[in-house]
Amino acid sequence: MSSAAAANADPAPPPPGGVLWSLSGDIRALLMLPAALTLQVAHPAVGAGVDEHSVFRTDPWGRGERSLRSLQLWVYGGEEAAEEGRRLRRLHRTIRGTDTRGRPYHALSPANYAWVHATGFPVYRHGAHYLIRPMSAAQERALYREWLQVGRVLGIHDRDMPQTVEEFWPYYRGVLADEIERTVVVRELVATDSPVPPPGRGPLPLRILLRALWPVLLPPLAGFRAFLTVGLMPPDAREAIGLEWTDAQERALRRFCSVVRVVVPVLPERLRYLPRARRARAAHRKAGGSWGVSAN
Template identity: 65%
Template sequence: MAGDHAHTGPGTGPAPGPDTFSGPVPFAPGSLLWDITGDVRILLSLPPALVLQVAHPAVGAGVDDHSVFRTDPWGRAERSLNSLQLWVYGGEQALEEGRRLRELHRTISGTDARGRAYHALTPAYYAWVHATAYPVFLRAAQYLSHPFDEPDERRLYDELLRLGAILGIRQRDMPRTPEEFWPYFDAMVGEELERTAVVAELLDPRRPIPPPDGAGVLLRRLWPVLRPPLARLHVFVTTGLLPPTVRDRLGLAWTARDERGLRRLGAVVRTVVPLLPERLRYLPTARAARRAARG
């Protein structure tokens, strides 16, 4: 999903590309992703998805070696978010963005912390980055909006497979159904994921983060006071929205008190966000697409 770009797929090496689900098809109004991806609550869903992605040793090594998340955290976040919005709201631009991302990732390779070679377009790794969206979207909905029923869970998964086609993920590298997805996910969590250096860094509330790009003088002056509580809140929500099995695998503490706190926060978000005017509830690309769709 939003990252510097596992049923575990075959071998290593770049994914060829043509073997996709049924051919890339841009999204339109009426799809679940059209409603979810532009809602401001996506900003709370993306960090746990990123943690899931970089908990894979190969993906974590790629981000560690090639990403600018340390030197340009706000710029990287903005670029990733803009790319994600294009996938869903960009129409034909979505297909071009998928091609651009594949080309961008062709040069990302190296050796992970255990001395194993990786390439960003290795099918199993590229598919895992995309697959993390499903459990995180479902879990975020439980707290921040409303849980999906079984038909909508299936519909969401089908749409994510469509999105995978836009991103060049081959049909055979993703589970085909939700029933196939969960054994795949459990195997990935139990056999592949680990507390990589990037996971530890992303979940460290003491991580040094500069003020947002373009911040005014007042915000810059207040940033040393604002950053610590904001960082703690960010880590708290990110940890809480990870599936419990992932928290256990990564050795992340989560208490009953933490759970109650997250549920209270979720109740506030569920109440407030639907009341916001469209200019505050939806991200800019989504707002523009929604206006265009209304004619």
């Protein structure tokens, strides 16, 4: 390939068999996503954009499904990954307004767009510590390299993201110190009494049953979601936002995670991995692919 063609080529998703291939398709990653979303919207501009333009209040289940589909495409989508990145940029072009500090914002401004992506690295790292096992230095570096590659798929320029783990932490701590706050959206995401409609998908009898039982099911589900959101958030981010976390909650989280660490690895692959991840892993094995530095 010529240098001109290489410059115009779509960025490739992270390599098969790497850390993200073992991590982002694992069902345990689903437990980490609320913490990442909450850390994203703790940024005043991102929080304002979600507050004013998102359907997370009226269609939380549909929004969650679409977000998960998008994330899986970034990692396992092959040639579809770059198109998904372009779709997301088109979607965010019109998202602009004024943040909680009276500053104009645009969703695709480098600082805002990069922060939304950057939060995935510390949350994955912290969540793996509890739900899988602590990452080695080699795994952390591989995860960060692969997360940078996902950023390129999303259209984030290298100049807008720290290019090494050593450069990432000062950047991250600077955003925590200077920008992060307990926005309106953060308060809603960690509340246990926010109104949430029942799931609107699935067979009609199941939907009818859920609507009937929803007043009983919602309070414990909301409490559990808030518990995981705060608990699986890195402690420095939790402190920057001003989220309370007690020693008793920490002990309960560790007990829960110890059960998850035992149960999930013995599940059959069809239950352990999300469908797109499962298909991609099977195709990789069939092609004789090997596994590099993984998170497992």
